[in-house]
Amino acid sequence: MERWSGKRYHSWSWHLQSVFGEKVAKISLDAGFTCPHRRGTSGGCIYCSPRGSGDFTGEAGKTIPAQFQEMAAKAREKWPEVRKFIAYFQAYTNTLAPVSQLESLYNQALEQEGVVGLSISTRPDCLPRPVLDLLAQFNKKTWLWVELGLQSSHDSTLRRINRSHDYASFVEAVENLKERGIRTCAHIILGLPGETEEMMLQTARALAAQNLEGIKIHLLNVIKNTPLAEMWKRGQVPLPDMATYARWVADILELLPPEMVIHRLTGDSPAPLLLAPAWSLRKWEVLMAIEGELKRRETWQGKKYLP
Numbered sequence: 090m091e092r093w094s095g096k097r098y099h100s101w102s103w104h105l106q107s108v109f110g111e112k113v114a115k116i117s118l119d120a121g122f123t124c125p126h127r128r129g130t131s132g133g134c135i136y137c138s139p140r141g142s143g144d145f146t147g148e149a150g151k152t153i154p155a156q157f158q159e160m161a162a163k164a165r166e167k168w169p170e171v172r173k174f175i176a177y178f179q180a181y182t183n184t185l186a187p188v189s190q191l192e193s194l195y196n197q198a199l200e201q202e203g204v205v206g207l208s209i210s211t212r213p214d215c216l217p218r219p220v221l222d223l224l225a226q227f228n229k230k231t232w233l234w235v236e237l238g239l240q241s242s243h244d245s246t247l248r249r250i251n252r253s254h255d256y257a258s259f260v261e262a263v264e265n266l267k268e269r270g271i272r273t274c275a276h277i278i279l280g281l282p283g284e285t286e287e288m289m290l291q292t293a294r295a296l297a298a299q300n301l302e303g304i305k306i307h308l309l310n311v312i313k314n315t316p317l318a319e320m321w322k323r324g325q326v327p328l329p330d331m332a333t334y335a336r337w338v339a340d341i342l343e344l345l346p347p348e349m350v351i352h353r354l355t356g357d358s359p360a361p362l363l364l365a366p367a368w369s370l371r372k373w374e375v376l377m378a379i380e381g382e383l384k385r386r387e388t389w390q391g392k393k394y395l396p
């Protein structure tokens with residue numbers, strides 16, 4: 090724990106500090122992509138917000154430099170000392186365009202003052218070979234992360250939440266990224282409909298075995314005007330209270346390798362869009378509940394990790 094400055098898990102902020110020697114802020118961008126899964130009749134993931142999980146990004150429709158400047162100015166209001174940034178292509182599927190267009194957009198972000206790395210969020214089934222090769226080039230010139238939405242290692246759950254890909258396609262994407270030496274972060278959601286606690290732990294064990302560099306752990310948020318909201322209104326989506334969620338997260342952290350960077354420990358949704366759970370808006374309290382649970386158990390990330 091001493092190596093994580095007193096925290097009981099390998100936090101993203103600690104990791105950035107240890108790599109860059111100072112505070113680094115992540116700047117969320119909306120590059121105007123869409124998601125193949127929201128087009129046509131497939132309907133998208135049942136929990137997806139209208140902005141493709143990009144609810145805190147820069148303003149869609151503005152150029153990458155304009156969005157970056159605005160968001161970096163906001164970050165400086167919060168942390169006046171911050172000089173370094175990770176440009177985060179967050180909204181929708183950020184590898185879904187011709188390679189030349191992707192290259193131009195990623196370069197526009199890299200050219201912004203203070204940018205020391207890129208983070209690119211996508212689906213596991215949206216990484217064809219030419220895109221992988223482009224990412225390999227960027228991996229040589231900057232500190233690159235690719236973030237893969239997975240949510241659960243169980244195909245039954247992936248079908249239930251309408252992900253439209255299976256676990257095998259996630260494993261294949263990870264292998265392709267690993268072959269190219271690209272840092273990879275998986276996103277999971279806790280509390281998905283139909284999932285037991287044991288299923289969530291199985292997802293954690295599966296990811297612990299994947300040699301991933303990072304993970305984002307989200308709490309299931311019910312967003313207005315989504316298929317999930319309709320299920321929730323019908324009483325088909327039992328949601329945890331804060332203490333239960335803290336216990337789940339602690340259980341999962343114990344199973345993950347100590348080297349795996351924890352990019353996030355809970356979910357974030359804009360208050361006007363959120364139906365439930367209302368307590369998730371009290372993010373600081375949620376983080377304190379997780380830290381409290383780890384302390385109460387005298388446990389830490391990796392305590393039950395089996396290499």
Ligand code: SF4
Pocket residue numbers: 124125126127132133134137138141142180181182212238
């Ligand atoms: S893959 Fe992402 S953007 Fe596409 S529908 Fe699912 S959550 Fe939304």
